[in-house]
Amino acid sequence: MHIKSLELVNFRNYSNVILEPINGLNILVGENAQGKTNIVESIYFTSSLKSYRTFKDRELIKWGFEKAYIKEDIEKQNSFNKIEVLINNEDKKAVRINGVKNLKPSDAIGMVNVVIFSPEDLKLLKEGPAIRRKFIDNELNQLRPKYHHALLQYNHILLNRNNLLKLSFNKPSLKTEIEVFSEQLAEYGSFIVEARYEFIKKLSMIARLIHRKITNGEEEIEITYQCDAGLFNSKSQVKKELLNFYINQIDKDIEKGYTLKGPHRDDIIIRINGTDARIYGSQGQQRSAALSLKLSEIEIIKSEVGEYPILLLDDVMSELDINRQKHLLNTFKNIQTFLTCTTLNDINAFHFDNKSIFTVKQGTVKKQ
Ligand SMILES: Nc1ncnc2c1ncn2[C@@H]1O[C@H](COP(=O)(O)OP(=O)(O)OP(=O)(O)O)[C@@H](O)[C@H]1O
Ligand SMILES: [Mg+2]
Numbered sequence: 047m048h049i050k051s052l053e054l055v056n057f058r059n060y061s062n063v064i065l066e067p068i069n070g071l072n073i074l075v076g077e078n079a080q081g082k083t084n085i086v087e088s089i090y091f092t093s094s095l096k097s098y099r100t101f102k103d104r105e106l107i108k109w110g111f112e113k114a115y116i117k118e119d120i121e122k123q124n125s126f127n128k129i130e131v132l133i134n135n136e137d138k139k140a141v142r143i144n145g146v147k148n149l150k151p152s153d154a155i156g157m158v159n160v161v162i163f164s165p166e167d168l169k170l171l172k173e174g175p176a177i178r179r180k181f182i183d184n185e186l187n188q189l190r191p192k193y194h195h196a197l198l199q200y201n202h203i204l205l206n207r208n209n210l211l212k213l214s215f216n217k218p219s220l221k222t223e224i225e226v227f228s229e230q231l232a233e234y235g236s237f238i239v240e241a242r243y244e245f246i247k248k249l250s251m252i253a254r255l256i257h258r259k260i261t262n263g264e265e266e267i268e269i270t271y272q273c274d275a276g277l278f279n280s281k282s283q284v285k286k287e288l289l290n291f292y293i294n295q296i297d298k299d300i301e302k303g304y305t306l307k308g309p310h311r312d313d314i315i316i317r318i319n320g321t322d323a324r325i326y327g328s329q330g331q332q333r334s335a336a337l338s339l340k341l342s343e344i345e346i347i348k349s350e351v352g353e354y355p356i357l358l359l360d361d362v363m364s365e366l367d368i369n370r371q372k373h374l375l376n377t378f379k380n381i382q383t384f385l386t387c388t389t390l391n392d393i394n395a396f397h398f399d400n401k402s403i404f405t406v407k408q409g410t411v412k413k414q
Contacts, residue, residue, distance in 0.1 A: 047122045047158060047353045048382035049089065055115040056108040058084035059409040066413075069121075070400030071378055073393065074386045080406045082386040086162070086358045089384065092118045092129050093160040093356075094187060095139065095151040103137045120158050123353055129154055152195065156188055159347050159355035163340045163362050163374075170339060171324050171332040175313035182314065185343055186241055189350050193241050200234040203227055204310055212303045221296065228292035235309045236285035239273055245346075246271040246314055252345050257338040260373050265318050265331070267338055274311035330367075337370055341377060357383040363392045371396070 048069040054060045059081045074082045087097055087106075097106060107114040114133045119126070130142040131154070141149045143157065170177060186193040207227035214220040250269040257267040275291045278284045292308065299305050316323045316335055323335050347355040357378070363371055363385065375396055387393060390403070403414040 053117040076406030162358040164360040232289035
């Protein structure tokens with residue numbers, strides 16, 4: 047799949063811009079604070095209907111204006127789609143697909159698939175579990191609309207359950223209500239756990255092959271799911287076991303005032319040559335592993351949707367050494383890519399036949 051045209055109106059620092067990228071490597075070059083990441087963010091937004099930089103959609107609207115508009119024409123193997131999104135300053139968005147109005151934002155999720163790689167992602171192995179959960183959730187949200195729904199519901203119920211737990215100290219009468227919330231958590235939680243389990247199994251298989259290549263066969267990577275609710279005895283019993291798990295911890299949860307354990311605390315363990323790379327890996331090993339995970343994400347999308355996603359590389363080249371850059375660039379051949387950099391020196395060492403350079407300056411984009 048590839049973007050044929052992208053139009054932004056009052057989005058971030060753009061008044062009105064139309065970009066016609068090629069189905070190859072699109073380089074967005076410009077000094078700091080000119081609008082390169084804003085372009086990348088708008089493309090990401092059409093894929094998941096949320097930004098990766100903010101939860102508040104209104105921040106995407108150009109200062110002093112009330113609405114922002116994004117229009118994207120996408121060509122796929124068997125279809126041509128036009129996505130339009132209108133964002134207003136109450137954090138509401140209206141979605142139109144191929145001219146059909148009043149669609150739910152969730153209808154647009156997955157219409158276009160993207161994989162984003164930014165310096166943030168190089169921290170995948172360094173930071174706490176939240177960043178790795180986000181990595182898995184973002185991927186599953188794109189691939190499975192039901193997952194997106196289940197996650198929203200889970201987080202909503204979790205919030206209600208936590209509020210109730212805070213009120214329940216010394217009030218045993220509220221226990222029945224907490225049990226009701228626990229049942230709902232188990233309902234959505236079991237769906238999330240099963241999807242994560244399947245996804246991580248696939249991720250581990252693909253990452254192993256990619257990581258061998260990146261490290262010239264010197265390292266074996268292994269990715270396993272660390273389910274905070276423990277191991278389940280059988281797949282068909284996940285919901286029941288998860289419910290027991292929540293019920294058994296109610297007293298402890300009341301004492302603390304929040305839901306101590308569950309899928310909202312899940313993590314993945316990444317081992318390199320048998321040891322936990324988060325604890326023992328060198329900086330370079332951690333970066334290579336992050337790169338393997340990202341490259342695996344591309345392959346998983348290809349295998350699930352039958353087409354390569356669009357690749358967004360924001361400021362990442364200067365963070366990688368030549369060997370890792372080469373591995374990343376090798377994947378470009380079949381993928382429409384948007385790459386931001388402050389100077390073309392970052393990529394001049396590599397030769398591409400199929401590239402287009404856009405200069406980004408103060409909210410304008412000019413093709414070179
Ligand atoms: N809602 C908004 N309205 C107007 N301008 C905004 C808005 N949000 C952000 N900006 C401005 O957009 C500018 C460009 O931001 P962007 O993150 O795209 O820069 P960049 O070219 O990627 O820079 P860098 O090389 O430092 O990453 C910033 O100066 C920022 O202040
Ligand atoms: Mg930037």
